[in-house]
Structure formats: C-alpha cells, structure tokens
Amino acid sequence: MSAAAWQETAAAAQAELKSKIPKDWLLPEAILSSKPRNVIPIFRSCGLLTGRELEITEVEDCVALLEQLHSRKWSALEVTVAFCKRAAIAQQLINPLMNIDFEGARKRAMDLDDHLNKQGKVVGPLHGLPISFKDLTDVKGMKITLGFVALADHVSETDAVAVQSLREAGAIVYCKTTMPQTGMALETISNLWGRTLNPFNTDLSSGGSSGGEGALNGCHGAPIGIATDIGGSIRAPASFNGLYGIRPTSRRFSYKGNAMGFTGQAAILSSIGPIGRSLRDIELILKVWNAFEPWNYDPVVAPIKWQPAPVPTKATIGVMYWDEVVMPHPPMQRAVQMVVDKLKAAGHEIIDFKPYRHREAWDLTFKHYYPTAGSNVKEFIERTGEPVIPAVAKYFDRAKMLDVHELTQLFKDQRQYQTEYLAHWIATKTQTSTGKPIDALLTPSMASASFPHDYLPWWGYLSQWNLLDYPCVILPVTSVKPEDTKDSLYTPVNPLDQETYDMYDPEKFADIPVCVQLVGRNLQEEQLVAVAMAVDEAIKQ
Incomplete structure (x- = not known):
C-alpha cells in the first residue's frame, strides 16, 4: 500500500468516527481553536451538558450511580445519553475514542428501563451502567484495530469473556478507546487514530497502552473503563489521569478475547482490569467477573472464588522510595512521603523495603517483550507501509531475535529471579512487629507523573511487577504543584536517571495528577484491595 493509500485509510476511519457524533453535540470552533492545556473546565463551560447531565456524569462513582439507577431516580437512558454526550465532547478535545455505538447503547438502555419498569427488578448488579472498553478487547460488532492501519475495518464477531460477563450483569457498551500502534508504548498514538491527549495537561501523555481509557475516564467521559496491562498499560493511564486502577495477577480473570490472540510471547502474560473513580468500583467489577466463573470459559483462569478480606486497622506496609535505577521526580517523592506520614498517623506499620x-x-523483561525482535507486529505495519511511531521504533532498534537456546535460558532466568524476589519479600518478616512478611508494598507509580509526547520513559516501576506477575493497585494522592521544584543537589546515577532528571520542570507538569502504587502477592487480589482501602482511607484523612 502506498503512503497516500494508508493515509487515505486512516482519514476515512477518522471521518467515519466523527460522523457518529450528533451534530448538536459538536463544540464550536471558537472553543476548539483556543483550548487551554487543562481542558477539564470546558465540560462545564461549553454549555452542551445540561445541569442534570453534569450531575450524572460527575457523580461520586459507579456504586453511587447504580444506587440512583436501581432506585429509578435516574433512568438507564438518561444516564447513557449523558455519558455518550460527555464522551463525544471528550473526543473533540483529547481524542480518546476509536469506535462509537451511541445508538446501540440507547437501545440497550431503553430495553433495560423497560425490563425494570415491567419486572420491578434489575437485570443484574450493573443494570444500566455504561462501560468503555479498550480497542484490543473484542466487543461484538465493534472495531478492533490495535492501532494498526491494516486493521482499520476489522470488526469483532464475538464478545471477550470479560465483556460477556459485564453485559449479563446489566452493563451497557457505548464506546471503545484508543491505544498506541502495537500496544507496546506508554503513550497513546497511532497513524490510524492520531494522538490521545491528557485532559489535565494536553502537552503531556495520557499514558499507554490504555491511554484512551485513562483520558476518557479522567475527564468523566465514562463511569468506569476496562483496560489491559502487560507492562504498565492499566497503571500508567490510571496514574497520569488521577484514577484508581488494578493490574490483577494474569491468571485471576479471563483475558480470552483480547489482542486478537497474539502477544508474541508467553512468559509475561497480559491481564485485564478496571480503571475508575473509587476502590469500591474496582472491587465491584472484579466481583462480577469472578461470579461469572470465567474458568468455565477460559482454561488459563485460576478457579478461585472471590473471598472479600477485612480492611485492616493496622497493616504492615513496605515502602520502596525508589528502585535504585531512576530517581522519581519531586512530586512523586512528595506523594509517597505524604502517604507514609498519613499511614503512620493512622496507626499502620511502615517498613523500609530495599x-x-x-x-x-x-x-529480562525487555527480552521477553520482543523475543522475535517484533516480527509479529512488524508484519501488520508492513502490510500498509505506515511508519512506526517513535516510541515503538526505539524499541525495535534495541530488540534482538532470540534463538531457542537463548529463549530457554531466559525462561530459567525469569523463574530464578521470581524465586529470589519472593524470598526477598518473605524476608521482610524479620523487620515487622508481627513476625510476618509485609502485607503490601508502597512504591511510586512511575518516576514521573506523566511525560512529554514521544518521549521514551523508564518503565521499571511498572514492568517489574509484570515480570513477577504481582497484582498492583494505583491510588490518587495529589497533583503537581509549583513548589515541587527540581532538586539542584541531586546527582543522577546513570544516563537513564539523567534523562529523567533533565525532563522535569514543575511548570511543564502543571495540573497533572500524582498517584502511588500498592503491590501485593500473586493471586491475592482480595487482600491487596483490602489493604488498598486502608491506605486510601488514610490518604483521604
């Protein structure tokens, strides 16, 4: 395909997407041509959302929204229309969508309202709840492109297991969100759909690969979204947009029906998880998925029933202030220290974790990501001749094709590292007052609160836990402040550290949310969520 041809394909796909936005939901050119870096205030000032629609879309969280829906104070139709409209506005401001089904969502909402009115009961625990899904998740009748121009017209024939279970619980699908070309990037940009912007600061990344979910949910264009994570793709977008999110153990919930069945390797498995506005929303989605008994549909899923754990009044939490590779920026350091101080004040035990x-x-992780030097994804790029996005091009330059011997050794090295890290974690029992290992580990979510477009950041704070397959939760804490000045006395310890240090300027990062990460043990999502609730409660004090 010629350069002109792939560009025509991309232009046609973007035009088709825009045509699905009702004309009376289009923003005036005066607003679009003079957008501030922080576009969040525009949702209230643009005049397209009524007072009722603002109330609906800015409700506390899904649990509160569902209370209104199930009590019939709000109909599924008006809730769905409100979020469709807000998503449409978001699309014009920050470009988080790659497929829209507003009409299908309206019909589904009307059917749910009719059922509730006639039967007097809800279809399921998520009755009437609109949910957004990432590009690479199969949603029957909607596009799945993975950001490749070659897949511009590819449509899913079935629902992923995660989608099927949420629909049966009463959820409404109304849109799908953007991801970067190939998915292996922490910024969301593709030749097919363009660049997705961070709503708090459009000069910076919304995260990746689930950047569309992060951006859409960050500006309340969705009550909750479903994302995936093989190297930080749930956690970076959640963190950069001030949201809660969980990257579960890869075998805990069904990934069947995502990424069209290819990842290029099997040593580090991707997992699926929600991004939203509260931990109780995160737990709600996990409970619905688990109640569906996904192990009856997906042989990889561990057949473990959800057993809620009590929220501890005194948790023992390890703190890793930095990974000894790249020093976090000042606001990231401040956020971790804020959480530590509040946890101590709340009576929790804090242990330094090296x-x-x-x-x-x-x-190890990078070699696992590209064992074939990216040949599996290069094929899709070469079909159309579209250019490789900058971040992915840099990874391709570093990737090496592994032979069978090298791959076998890599598997051994990974298992050995997992074994050693577990022993390192268990050894914390010598530091705790309980004589037991730490309940969870608090770390920066990343070295930076976001990063400039087309920059290649240090993934280590995120990918570390994919290699180990430990579940992680993202918790909002604060935002970048003018007083978060650069430490002029710090001496970077390596070139990566120097790059990250040089990148920071509080003015450049203005208004960006700052989050922390809480890490748990393999397949212990219930315990991690319970500890996260205790930490979140302390943060809010």
Whole structure:
C-alpha cells in the first residue's frame, strides 16, 4: 500500500468516527481553536451538558450511580445519553475514542428501563451502567484495530469473556478507546487514530497502552473503563489521569478475547482490569467477573472464588522510595512521603523495603517483550507501509531475535529471579512487629507523573511487577504543584536517571495528577484491595 493509500485509510476511519457524533453535540470552533492545556473546565463551560447531565456524569462513582439507577431516580437512558454526550465532547478535545455505538447503547438502555419498569427488578448488579472498553478487547460488532492501519475495518464477531460477563450483569457498551500502534508504548498514538491527549495537561501523555481509557475516564467521559496491562498499560493511564486502577495477577480473570490472540510471547502474560473513580468500583467489577466463573470459559483462569478480606486497622506496609535505577521526580517523592506520614498517623506499620536488582529485571523483561525482535507486529505495519511511531521504533532498534537456546535460558532466568524476589519479600518478616512478611508494598507509580509526547520513559516501576506477575493497585494522592521544584543537589546515577532528571520542570507538569502504587502477592487480589482501602482511607484523612 502506498503512503497516500494508508493515509487515505486512516482519514476515512477518522471521518467515519466523527460522523457518529450528533451534530448538536459538536463544540464550536471558537472553543476548539483556543483550548487551554487543562481542558477539564470546558465540560462545564461549553454549555452542551445540561445541569442534570453534569450531575450524572460527575457523580461520586459507579456504586453511587447504580444506587440512583436501581432506585429509578435516574433512568438507564438518561444516564447513557449523558455519558455518550460527555464522551463525544471528550473526543473533540483529547481524542480518546476509536469506535462509537451511541445508538446501540440507547437501545440497550431503553430495553433495560423497560425490563425494570415491567419486572420491578434489575437485570443484574450493573443494570444500566455504561462501560468503555479498550480497542484490543473484542466487543461484538465493534472495531478492533490495535492501532494498526491494516486493521482499520476489522470488526469483532464475538464478545471477550470479560465483556460477556459485564453485559449479563446489566452493563451497557457505548464506546471503545484508543491505544498506541502495537500496544507496546506508554503513550497513546497511532497513524490510524492520531494522538490521545491528557485532559489535565494536553502537552503531556495520557499514558499507554490504555491511554484512551485513562483520558476518557479522567475527564468523566465514562463511569468506569476496562483496560489491559502487560507492562504498565492499566497503571500508567490510571496514574497520569488521577484514577484508581488494578493490574490483577494474569491468571485471576479471563483475558480470552483480547489482542486478537497474539502477544508474541508467553512468559509475561497480559491481564485485564478496571480503571475508575473509587476502590469500591474496582472491587465491584472484579466481583462480577469472578461470579461469572470465567474458568468455565477460559482454561488459563485460576478457579478461585472471590473471598472479600477485612480492611485492616493496622497493616504492615513496605515502602520502596525508589528502585535504585531512576530517581522519581519531586512530586512523586512528595506523594509517597505524604502517604507514609498519613499511614503512620493512622496507626499502620511502615517498613523500609530495599529494591532487589530492578535494573536486571528490566533487562529480562525487555527480552521477553520482543523475543522475535517484533516480527509479529512488524508484519501488520508492513502490510500498509505506515511508519512506526517513535516510541515503538526505539524499541525495535534495541530488540534482538532470540534463538531457542537463548529463549530457554531466559525462561530459567525469569523463574530464578521470581524465586529470589519472593524470598526477598518473605524476608521482610524479620523487620515487622508481627513476625510476618509485609502485607503490601508502597512504591511510586512511575518516576514521573506523566511525560512529554514521544518521549521514551523508564518503565521499571511498572514492568517489574509484570515480570513477577504481582497484582498492583494505583491510588490518587495529589497533583503537581509549583513548589515541587527540581532538586539542584541531586546527582543522577546513570544516563537513564539523567534523562529523567533533565525532563522535569514543575511548570511543564502543571495540573497533572500524582498517584502511588500498592503491590501485593500473586493471586491475592482480595487482600491487596483490602489493604488498598486502608491506605486510601488514610490518604483521604
């Protein structure tokens, strides 16, 4: 395909998407031509959303929204229309969508309202709840492109297991969101759909690969969204947009029906999880998925029933202030210290946790991500001749084709590292007052609160836990402040650290949310969520 041809394909796809936005939901050119870096205030000032629609879309969280729906104070139709309209506005401001089904969503909402009115009961626990889904998740009748021009017209024939279970619980699908070309990037940009912007600061990344979910949910264009994570793709977008999110153990919930069945390797498995406005919303989605008994549909899923754990009044939490590879920026350091101080004030026990060979872990991880030097994804790019996006091009330059011997050794190295890291975690029992290992580990979510477009950041704070397959939760804490000035006395310890240090300027990062990460043990999502609730409660004090 010629350059002109792939550009025509991309232009046609974008035009088709825009045509699905009702004309009376279009923003005036005067607003679009003079957007501030922080576009959040525009949702209220543009005049397209009524007072009722603002109330609906800015409700506390899904649990509160569902209370209104199930009590019939709000109909499924008016809730759906409100979020469709807000998503349409978001699309014009920050470009988070790659497929729209507003009409299908309206019909589904009317059917749910009719059922509730006639039967007097809801279809399920998510009755009437609009949910957005990432591009790479199969949603029957909607596009799935993975950001490749070659897949511009590819439509899913079935629902992913995660989608099927949420629909049966009463959820409404109304849109799908953008991801970067290939998915292996922490910024969301593709030749097919363009660049997705951070609503708090459009000069910076919304995260990746689930950047569309992060951006859409960050500006309340969705009550909750479903994302995936093989190297930080749930956690970076949640963190950059001030949201809660969980990257579960890869075998805990069904990934069947995502990424069209290819990832290029099987040593580090992707997992699926929600991004939203509260931990109780996160837990709600996990409970619905688990109640569906996904192990009856997907042989990889561990057949473990959800057993809620009590929220501890005194948790023992390890703190890793940095990974000894890249020093976090000042606002990230401040956020971790804020959480530590509040946890201590709330009576929780804090233990210093020393990182264990995190730079070596990244070297292992990167080889696993590209064992064929990216040949599986290069094929899709070469079909149309579209250019490779900058971040992915840099990874391709570093990737090496592994032979069978090298791959076998890599598997051994990974298992050995997992074994050693577990022992390192268990050894914390010698530091705790309980004589037991730490309940969870608090870390920066990343070295930076976001990053400039087309920059290649340090993934280690995120990918570390994919290599180990430990579940992680993202918790909002604060935002970048003018007083978060650069530490002029700090001396970077390596070139990566120097790059990250040089990148920071509080003015450049203005208004960006700042989050922390809480890490738990493999397949112990209930315990992690319970500890996260205790931490979140302390943060809010």
